[in-house]
Amino acid sequence: MADVSPQPSRSRDLDKLLLRPGNLVGPRFEPGPEMRDDLQTYARVLVVGAGGLGCELLKDLALTGFRNLEVIDMDRIEVTNLNRQFLFRLEDVGKPKAEVAAKRVMERISGVNIVPHFCRIEDKDISFYNDFNIIALGLDSIEARSYINSVACSFLEYDSDDNPREETIKPMVDGGTEGFKGHARVILPGITPCFECTIWLFPPQVKFPLCTLAETPRTAAHCIEYAHLIKWNEVHGATAFDPDNPEHMKWVYDEALKRAELFGIPGVTYSLTQGVVKNIIPAIASTNAIISAACALETLKIATECSKTLSNYLTYNGTQGVHTKVTEFERDKECLVCGPGVLIEVEPSVTLQKVISQLLTSEPLR
Numbered sequence: 001m002a003d004v005s006p007q008p009s010r011s012r013d014l015d016k017l018l019l020r021p022g023n024l025v026g027p028r029f030e031p032g033p034e035m036r037d038d039l040q041t042y043a044r045v046l047v048v049g050a051g052g053l054g055c056e057l058l059k060d061l062a063l064t065g066f067r068n069l070e071v072i073d074m075d076r077i078e079v080t081n082l083n084r085q086f087l088f089r090l091e092d093v094g095k096p097k098a099e100v101a102a103k104r105v106m107e108r109i110s111g112v113n114i115v116p117h118f119c120r121i122e123d124k125d126i127s128f129y130n131d132f133n134i135i136a137l138g139l140d141s142i143e144a145r146s147y148i149n150s151v152a153c154s155f156l157e158y159d160s161d162d163n164p165r166e167e168t169i170k171p172m173v174d175g176g177t178e179g180f181k182g183h184a185r186v187i188l189p190g191i192t193p194c195f196e197c198t199i200w201l202f203p204p205q206v207k208f209p210l211c212t213l214a215e216t217p218r219t220a221a222h223c224i225e226y227a228h229l230i231k232w233n234e235v236h237g238a239t240a241f242d243p244d245n246p247e248h249m250k251w252v253y254d255e256a257l258k259r260a261e262l263f264g265i266p267g268v269t270y271s272l273t274q275g276v277v278k279n280i281i282p283a284i285a286s287t288n289a290i291i292s293a294a295c296a297l298e299t300l301k302i303a304t305e306c307s308k309t310l311s312n313y314l315t316y317n318g319t320q321g322v323h324t325k326v327t328e329f330e331r332d333k334e335c336l337v338c339g340p341g342v343l344i345e346v347e348p349s350v351t352l353q354k355v356i357s358q359l360l361t362s363e364p365l366r
């Protein structure tokens, strides 16, 4: 069948960014088709995580023109993933997320090559991570972010004036979502704060004071935590509460309901009980889509310098209306992960004890 109207080029929107000059471009940006070709040929991006955010990131990066992608994830697909991890189907349950996600995106977007890695992030050599120009993080754990951050920062070298050597900077783009809230940030080790510089951004889990639970409950969550933390021990003593045991969960739910009725508090349900006890926050597909879009755009900006990157932390909140804000956080000068450190030179014959005392007192070694 003959084409009635010519199909618009898939790179039509990308071309507007890459083929035209601009006022916000970086010093290495040279508009033209070569820029687009280079992006496709040379830019290598690793996506860490193939869950809710990872699926979005892979699709967005592939549609943005990146053709050399790899994805790493240790999880297998579960039924409960299917409402938002849109690359997976019912028949994929039990299969590795990374492998199915890579296959699906390659089926739909011609020209892109995605190499999946079904393993733990710690299983890869450090050199594996050094092969990528940019690392995009779609993770839900602080520990995993911390690990990748420490790996990326380990490539960083400083010159004798404690300025970072540009060629050793491994850029990261980090996305995170929790319910209707999310963030996207750009981490350029040595230039912008690393994950560890701003670790305080992740507050400890919300805990209720025991006295509130025991005496003045005001919310459904208070009633649930009373049943979970206080009543369970009173009644069951030595038997530890197992959140994966449905009988245990039902018992806590029943007790929470009794307590809620006593204090006239509405809202205790079985699923809320599960959510509070297991600290589950429901994942929202649209939050993942919005945060991933921001991350993919930042990845494009880092790769091409077609515009200045986010400086340096975007928060999104869709709880009531839509609220976004960009905050420029500062590096922690004392950060042990991304800082230049202090150079100490010692004789090969010096004992460990002397090195330790040198570190503690900063007295010269003899």
Ligand SMILES: [Zn+2]
Pocket: 193, 194, 195, 196, 197, 198, 332, 335, 336, 337, 338, 339
């Ligand atoms: Zn740092």
